[in-house]
Amino acid sequence: MSGNLQVLLLDDEPIVGRRLKPALAKIGCEVEVFENPEQALIRLGQKEFDVVVTDIRMDEIDGMQVLQFVRERWPRTNVIMITGYAMMSLAREAMEKGAFDFIAKPFKPDDLRRVIAKAARALGSEIDFDAAEVEKANG
């Protein structure tokens, strides 16, 4: 697979997107950040992403609906769910419905990078996860 890994990140907390966009860019991901699930769904209708990272609990449309939408529209896309600590049952439900993996808040940027690298591997495209590591070591 050529080019960068296409990632859509959906979380209604703006800081999440602000911090993760550069963090994921470092490992060669092209990230589109959304805070509003409706707009994210519109975008998902237009473009096939490699990986979709979505929060499970949001006000209007929740992560489960996003998961279902993506599973139907883009079966190849791996969906990673962000869950709250207290919602393991919901995470399990998401896995049953075809989520690739889940990650519990609060998490470190590396935690997500690792899961995304796993998802990329599953898609057959190796991600240079170490790029960030090397940078960190240099820094």
Place this chain on the structure above:
Amino acid sequence: MAEGPPQGAVQPTPELDEQAAEVAEVQGRLGLARDAEQARRALLSRPRFSLRTQIYLGSFLAFLFALGIATALVVSFHRMEGKIRFLEIVNDYVVEVEQARRFEKNFFLYDTNLNDALDNVFRAENILNRNAEELAAIMGDNWRTAMLPNLQRYQELLDKLGRQGAPSPSLSKQERLRLQGLVRTQGQQMVSAALALLSKEKTALAKVMVRSRQLLFYSMGILLLFMVANAYLLGARMLSSINRFGQYAHRIASGDFTPVTPTRSYRDEFTELALAINTMIEELEKREAVLVQSHKMRAVGTLTAGVAHELNNPMNNITLTAHMLQEDYDELGDDERREMVGDVVKEAERAKKIISNLLDFARESGSQLEPLDLPHLLQETITLAGNQIKLSGIKITFQTSGNLPRVHGDSQQLRQVFLNLILNAIDASSKGGRIQVLVLPADEPNYLAVKVIDSGSGIPAHILPSIFDPFFTTKGKGKGTGLGLSVSQGIVAKHGGRIMVSSQEDKGATFTVVLPVTTIPAELGAKE
């Protein structure tokens, strides 16, 4: 709470006294220990008039009355005995005198001697002398002048006549005839006087007997009336007390823990019961306080899940920001670093706020009464349950009609009641459900109503009457204690209000809390 004005800030006005009275009244309703002590003193300060005393007194009076009757009867029997004895004496006397007259007649007709007649007169005189006391008792002192002189005169006449008898007829025939006439008249007079006395005394005796019979009947009747009245008074006293205590029991069962105060001007055995009930009320109140607190901690437990979840967001933001700051520190410009540190500070503040709401609610605090802005209190409560509401994916709407009067109460406890209703509504609703909270004037004047309306599964009609019972729950094992509504009802009852419920199966339920408003104008309380 921030708006709760200190009462000292209000200018001293006549209304302040009214307000103080209101506070006192509500405090009274909340049944403080001080009230219990006051009630105890008031109960004991009255003079004692026990039931036992009343029973003893009633019986003693009945005994005295019976004693009076018995005495009267004894006296009247004694008088009857006297009269009978008198009648016997007079009768004996009459027999003797009549006998004497018979001999006297024989003397005149056949010229027999007069000694037998004199014998009889002597015996009659003896009877009179022997029974002088009895005669005096009936006839008074004049018996001597009435009877004895007549008898003596008769005796003298007989004596005279006897001496002039046949052996020495010295007396002229004429003189003899005169003496005979005198003797006859005297004898007749004596007999008729004695007979008249006899008949008079017989009538008197009959009268005394009738009177004593009447006395017996009447006094029995009066005694009966007295006993009935005594039993009635005693019964009325006991029954009224029992009824009163029945009412107390109902009142206490409904959650009103006001101590029993004196209703009568004396104390008795029921006072001890009242004191025992007051002790029980105090204990119940302590237990209720523990129950309220433990139930509150359960609500805190429920809220904690939501808070823990809600905390994840600022925690996550802080974690991500701090890690990225660490990772990219050298490449980042000053502005970017400042922005990131600012984010950390902001998110830490947000985390603090999420917890402090819950901590404010969880804090154990004494009962504090203040004028409360009910819509504001509801808004706070909804915020408190906010995480739970978000977590459950439920919409909550809050409406209030403006300019409502204040309610006097304990904000902590009332918040607990409303939180309980909202958490119940959340439990009853499914995802995407809707909860409506309304604050509005109640149907009855001077009351406000808070309605919590859910569109959940509703409450089946057959369990509707028991939902306020302690330990009644429809939630699964380990999920509900069945104390929420019971505790809430207790709190609301103490505030002088009540909780009502209406529900249709599959159409949700409406819980209405009705609370009395304070008589202080809202503007006065709102002045800062």
